[in-house]
Amino acid sequence: MYQYTENDQILIDERVAQFKRQTENYFKGELSEDEYRALRLRNGVYIQTHAPLLRVAGPYGLISSKQVRKLAHIARTYDKNYCHFTTRQNIQFNWPKLELVPEILAELATVQMHAIQTSGNCMRNTTSDHLAGVAVDEIADPRPYCEIIRQWTTLHPEFDYLPRKFKIAVSGALNDRAATQFHDIGLHLVKNDAGEVGFKVFVGGGLGRTPIIGQVIKPYLEQKHLLSYLEAILRIYNLFGRRDNKYKARIKILVKETGLEEFTKLVDAEWAHLRDANELSAERVDELKAHFASPAYDVTADTDTSFAEHKVNNKAFATWLAHNTAAHKVSGYTAVFISLKAPDMPPGDITDVQLDAVADIADAYSFGEIRATHRQNLILADVKQADLYTVWQKLAALELATPNIGKATDMICCPGLDFCSLANAGSIGVAKEINEALDDLDYIHDIGELKINMSGCMNGCAHQSVGHIGILGVDKKGAEWYQITLGGSSENNAAIGERLGPAVAKDEITKAITTILDVYVKNRLEEETFLEAVNRLGINPFKEQVYANN
Amino acid sequence: MQIIKDKQRVDNTWQFIADDAALIAGDITVSLARWQQNRADLVAHNGKVGLRLKASDSVEDFAEDLTNIKLVELDFADFSDGRSFSQAWLLRGRFDYKDEIRAIGRYLPEQVFYLSRVGVNAYASEKTTDLDAVLNNLNDFTVKYQSSII
Ligand code: HEM
Ligand code: SF4
Numbered sequence: 001m002y003q004y005t006e007n008d009q010i011l012i013d014e015r016v017a018q019f020k021r022q023t024e025n026y027f028k029g030e031l032s033e034d035e036y037r038a039l040r041l042r043n044g045v046y047i048q049t050h051a052p053l054l055r056v057a058g059p060y061g062l063i064s065s066k067q068v069r070k071l072a073h074i075a076r077t078y079d080k081n082y083c084h085f086t087t088r089q090n091i092q093f094n095w096p097k098l099e100l101v102p103e104i105l106a107e108l109a110t111v112q113m114h115a116i117q118t119s120g121n122c123m124r125n126t127t128s129d130h131l132a133g134v135a136v137d138e139i140a141d142p143r144p145y146c147e148i149i150r151q152w153t154t155l156h157p158e159f160d161y162l163p164r165k166f167k168i169a170v171s172g173a174l175n176d177r178a179a180t181q182f183h184d185i186g187l188h189l190v191k192n193d194a195g196e197v198g199f200k201v202f203v204g205g206g207l208g209r210t211p212i213i214g215q216v217i218k219p220y221l222e223q224k225h226l227l228s229y230l231e232a233i234l235r236i237y238n239l240f241g242r243r244d245n246k247y248k249a250r251i252k253i254l255v256k257e258t259g260l261e262e263f264t265k266l267v268d269a270e271w272a273h274l275r276d277a278n279e280l281s282a283e284r285v286d287e288l289k290a291h292f293a294s295p296a297y298d299v300t301a302d303t304d305t306s307f308a309e310h311k312v313n314n315k316a317f318a319t320w321l322a323h324n325t326a327a328h329k330v331s332g333y334t335a336v337f338i339s340l341k342a343p344d345m346p347p348g349d350i351t352d353v354q355l356d357a358v359a360d361i362a363d364a365y366s367f368g369e370i371r372a373t374h375r376q377n378l379i380l381a382d383v384k385q386a387d388l389y390t391v392w393q394k395l396a397a398l399e400l401a402t403p404n405i406g407k408a409t410d411m412i413c414c415p416g417l418d419f420c421s422l423a424n425a426g427s428i429g430v431a432k433e434i435n436e437a438l439d440d441l442d443y444i445h446d447i448g449e450l451k452i453n454m455s456g457c458m459n460g461c462a463h464q465s466v467g468h469i470g471i472l473g474v475d476k477k478g479a480e481w482y483q484i485t486l487g488g489s490s491e492n493n494a495a496i497g498e499r500l501g502p503a504v505a506k507d508e509i510t511k512a513i514t515t516i517l518d519v520y521v522k523n524r525l526e527e528e529t530f531l532e533a534v535n536r537l538g539i540n541p542f543k544e545q546v547y548a549n550n
Numbered sequence: 551m552q553i554i555k556d557k558q559r560v561d562n563t564w565q566f567i568a569d570d571a572a573l574i575a576g577d578i579t580v581s582l583a584r585w586q587q588n589r590a591d592l593v594a595h596n597g598k599v600g601l602r603l604k605a606s607d608s609v610e611d612f613a614e615d616l617t618n619i620k621l622v623e624l625d626f627a628d629f630s631d632g633r634s635f636s637q638a639w640l641l642r643g644r645f646d647y648k649d650e651i652r653a654i655g656r657y658l659p660e661q662v663f664y665l666s667r668v669g670v671n672a673y674a675s676e677k678t679t680d681l682d683a684v685l686n687n688l689n690d691f692t693v694k695y696q697s698s699i700i
Contacts (some may be wrong), residue, residue, distance in 0.1 A: 007693040014691045022660060035658055038630055153697040157667035161632030238636050273644060278697070321581050462611070 001062050001369055002147050004112045011155070012114045019043045020102035038462045042122055042160065044115025045101055048421050051186045052100060054093045055118040055493070056108060057371050060128035060146040060170070061206045061241045062091035064360035065368040070111045070357035078104055081213065083355075085340060085348045087463060088167070089127050090118055094419055103120055109288050114203070121249075122160045123153035123234070127169045129177045130373040131294060134335055138188045142172035144288035145226065148280065152227050158376065159234045163241035164249035166234070167206075174333045178489035179374060181205045181214040182466060184251045185233060190220065198222050203263075204255030209458050211465040211496045212252040215260050217267065225271075228278040232271035240266070240476045281315060294330075295367040295382060301332025304386035323403040323445065332385050336366070336397060338378035339402040339410070343435045346428045347413040348376030354398050365391050374490075375412055377405060408450045408517070409435050412463060416456030416473060423456035425473025425480035425506070430454060433510045438517075442509040447517055453488075466490040468498045468531045469516060471509065482509045486516070486542060487534040501543050519545050554684045555650065555672040562674065564621060570689055582607045585615075593618055601652075607634040609640045616647050624670065625656040633687055635668050642669030659683035663690040667698035 004012075019039070026036040043054040054070070059202055063071075071091060075083045084092040096104055108114060117124055126149045133141045149168055153159075159166075169178040172189040180186030186202035200222040205214025219227055233251075242248045255263050295340075313317045326335040338358060340348050348360075359376065362370050365387045366380035373379060383391055395401040404410045411434070415422065416427030431454060438444055453467030457474075464470035470485035482504055485497030504512050517530075519542050524533045534542070551562045564577045567585050568612040575650040579600040582596055585592060592599050600621030601612065607630075612619065622641060634653075635638070635694045649696035653665050659680050662673060 011693045011695075012693065014693070018690050031658075032658075035629065035660070037561055039658075039660055088587050139667065154693070154695055155664075156636045156696055157664035157694075159633065161630050163632075235636055235639075243631060243633075360619075515642060 001064060002059070002143075009109075009112070012109045012112070012116070014101060015116055016105045016109050016156070021097065022398050023102050024129075038120065038161075038299060040101075041120030042117055043101070044118040046119055047058075047098075048415075048419055051095045052098045052101065053419075054096045054104065054114045054115060055086070056093070056113060057118050058085075058089045058091055059126045060126055060132070060143060060149050061130050061372040063370045063372065064459075065362045065370065067111045067113055067360070068202075068355050068359040068370055072110065072352040072359070074104055074521070075355065081353075082349050082351045084415075085350065085376045085378065086347075087126060087374055087456045087461070089130075089374070090125055091372070094415075094448055098374065099471065101242070111358060116154055117160075119165070121162045121164050121166075123162070123166045123168070126150050126153065126329070127167070127178055127183075127374070129171050129173055130371045130379050130382070131177060131326060131335055134235040134296070134328050134330070134333070135177075135391070136329050137174040138329065139174065140172045141189060141289070142170040142189055144285060145172075145187070145189070145199075145223075145290045146170050147229070147288050147291065148226065152230065155461075156234075159238055161236075163243045165237075166237070166251065166253075168230075170240075172528075176490075176492050177374065179463070179466070180215045181494040182207050182463070182490055183214065185230065186214050192220055195199060196223070199226065201211065201229065204252040204260075205494075206252040207460045207463050207465055208248050209247055209460065210250075210251070210252065211254065211460070211495045213496065214252075214257065217260065217264055217377075223277045223387075224281070225275055226280050227273055228274040231268075231274055231278065231520045233269050235264070235270055236266045238432060239480065240351040241348075265395065295480070297330050297333060297382070298384060300530060301330070301386070304384070306331065307385040307388055310389040314389075317389060317392055319441070319445070320396075320401055320403045321388065323407065324401065325388075326379075326403045328382070330382075334383050334385060334388060336380040336388070336391060336395075337373070337405045338370075338380065338400045340377050341401045341404055341410045342402045343439065344432070345364060345399075346415075347411050347431055350378075354400060357394070358397050358400070361391060371447050375406075375410060377410070382532040401439065404444060406442045406449050406451070408438050408447055408452060409444055410451075412467070414455045414461035420456060423473060424475035425456050425482065427454045427456045427462065427471075427473060430471070430482070430506070430509055434513055437510050437514055445519065448529055451489075452513070463490065464488075465496050466494070467497060468534070469513065471513075474503050476503065480506045482506070484509075484512060484516075484546070486497055486539050487531065489531060497531055498537055498539050503549055504546075512530055514544050515545050525535070551654070551674070552678070553672055553674045555652075557685065557688060559681065559685075564598075564600060566623075571698060575691040576622070583610060583617075584637050585612060586637070589615075593693055600650075603634075603637060607691045608639070609637050609645070613645045616641075616645055619650060620650070621650045622647070622650050623652045623674075624657075626653065626657040629658045629661065637662065638668040638670050640667065657688065659687055667694065667696075 151447040169183040172188045188200040201218040203217040218314035235419040324337040371379040397536040413431045417423040455462040455464045466488040484500040488497030577598040598620040602623040
């Protein structure tokens with residue numbers, strides 16, 4: 001994992017001091033509401049329904065056990081004993097006091113964490129594949145490039161007041177697990193004919209009100225040009241992105257209105273001035289690669305036999321293994337998911353006690369490192385097969401082993417009406433109700449891979465438009481209604497879900513979801529996933545049943 | 551009126567001439583539109599001439615004339631309009647402009663560290679307390695990740 005240099009540390013310490021002054025000046029009345037708002041957003045502070053929300057950056061999802069313990073401490077000391085993992089690998093606190101935020105940030109800085117640019121119209125936390133460095137389908141490890149981008153985007157003097165927020169995601173694997181095609185810039189590590197690693201660059205993707213799939217602007221960008229090319233795109237966006245209407249201000253609208261061809265010309269003309277002056281040196285890349293060298297794997301890990309015995313003797317363990325682990329590139333090792341989707345917890349929430357325990361487990365069994373995923377779960381990336389049984393027992397005792405990763409109850413869900421002032425409808429309550437309706441694990445496992453995403457309004461924080469099933473809260477004359485979409489995907493076959501029909505009332509949404517699943521079970525071909533079935537059948541068979549009684 | 555220039559308080563010697571006002575002797579700034587319409591008169595002006603740019607003005611439109619322009623004022627109508635930052639960067643980084651670039655209008659003293667890094671070297675403000683803040687905030691950071699103009 002990346003360790004801060006002295007300069008990295010100085011930078012975040014100086015940032016804390018700066019924000020402390022800004023907050024003091026705000027309370028003294030020297031900064032207006034609007035002025036302070038822009039500054040606090042750039043330090044991760046939103047004001048929502050009940051209290052400020054503090055969003056802490058999890059750089060491309062990597063967090064050390066020490067950092068997790070600090071999060072636990074903050075949850076205990078400044079919040080209501082829990083925090084929330086977001087869909088962009090960040091961590092949110094829902095109840096901090098505004099005047100104490102500088103103090104919280106100072107605490108975070110002692111463990112190399114910060115909240116810089118986690119909100120506001122600036123370049124946000126760079127996200128990546130949660131299996132980076134261990135995935136079996138990896139072309140190259142994205143993390144060194146993520147760190148290069150993290151540094152370049154952090155406190156960039158020219159691009160801190162963009163027309164709108166700007167998000168970059170990097171994938172280094174054959175299968176995109178980072179939703180790169182729904183980012184302002186998506187980067188895929190690819191190899192050219194000579195076997196050199198470079199980038200396929202996507203631009204103009206995004207979710208929210210107007211979901212758009214990113215388009216390829218450069219099929220192959222040499223590694224040394226990474227930063228000059230990003231700079232060219234950002235300068236064009238900063239100068240020409242719309243500032244007259246915040247709903248049309250994302251780069252996706254600029255690309256759409258300009259046309260990809262014309263936009264590409266603008267970027268290339270800008271890039272021509274920059275490319276030779278700002279090359280990324282091979283030494284710099286190597287220096288960062290060294291930070292992400294593989295840990296000291298045990299070469300005899302795969303000789304253990306206890307693991308196979310437990311699997312035969314304990315059905316619950318075997319079930320968990322089948323659903324909550326991912327293959328590892330090193331034989332004898334496994335990546336373990338920590339499910340933050342227990343039936344009675346809001347999706348993505350975790351308590352201080354659980355955080356501390358997870359840190360201990362990571363120290364004992366996974367080189368002290370934890371990762372956050374896009375679907376609001378955590379991962380221990382490097383668990384030896386001999387330790388899997390113990391790790392499972394420990395996680396199960398913490399209610400962190402619900403065997404539902406990638407299944408119907410592994411829902412993504414935004415805070416909705418419970419916390420968010422923009423919400424039209426509740427989402428946590430509906431998630432709970434769907435969970436209760438699907439309380440039969442065998443049924444959930446039989447349904448198989450399924451992504452249900454639910455947002456409380458069209459800002460789309462929970463990516464409902466790319467859910468296999470998307471649920472969107474809408475307001476109908478003051479009542480909570482839900483719009484359903486089917487067939488979305490944020491993976492390689494990126495797609496935006498299709499509307500099923502008119503919105504359904506709150507007391508009918510759970511029934512609608514179970515009806516959709518019944519239609520799937522009745523009509524699926526052998527081995528056909530839900531998404532494949534929707535793509536084959538179209539939405540009509542689902543529509544007929546859901547609206548059958550109306 | 552005083553301004554901050556190169557981290558010092560100095561007296562402002564420039565005057566902005568509105569588009570409908572007559573030119574006066576001395577050091578003046580004018581809008582880009584006026585510069586484009588009255589270029590000949592302005593080049594012959596008795597005194598130095600500078601430009602007052604709106605965020606929507608294009609630096610390319612006068613880049614060839616930079617030797618005649620001794621001051622560029624970046625006029626912030628709104629502190630969150632980041633185009634002015636790119637204008638400054640282009641003037642220094644692309645067109646090698648060496649004379650004064652001054653932030654005026656509704657930028658925030660909280661933004662001056664970034665402004666200085668894209669090449670702004672002078673700051674005007676109605677409020678004198680803001681000038682103290684500018685001087686102080688220019689030193690917000692001692693480290694940085696990106697290359698900068700200065
Ligand atoms: C309650 C506090 C929250 C508020 C007020 C809020 C507000 C917003 C707004 C206004 C947008 C739309 C921005 C745009 O389209 O340009 C947005 C987008 C987004 N939010 Fe939230 N949000 C909140 C909580 C969350 C949480 C908890 C998560 C994570 C689970 C989240 C994840 C996202 C993501 C990923 C997007 C971007 C989608 C895209 O790419 O356009 N937000 N949020
Ligand atoms: S989707 Fe809407 S309701 Fe949900 S958190 Fe985002 S802004 Fe709030």
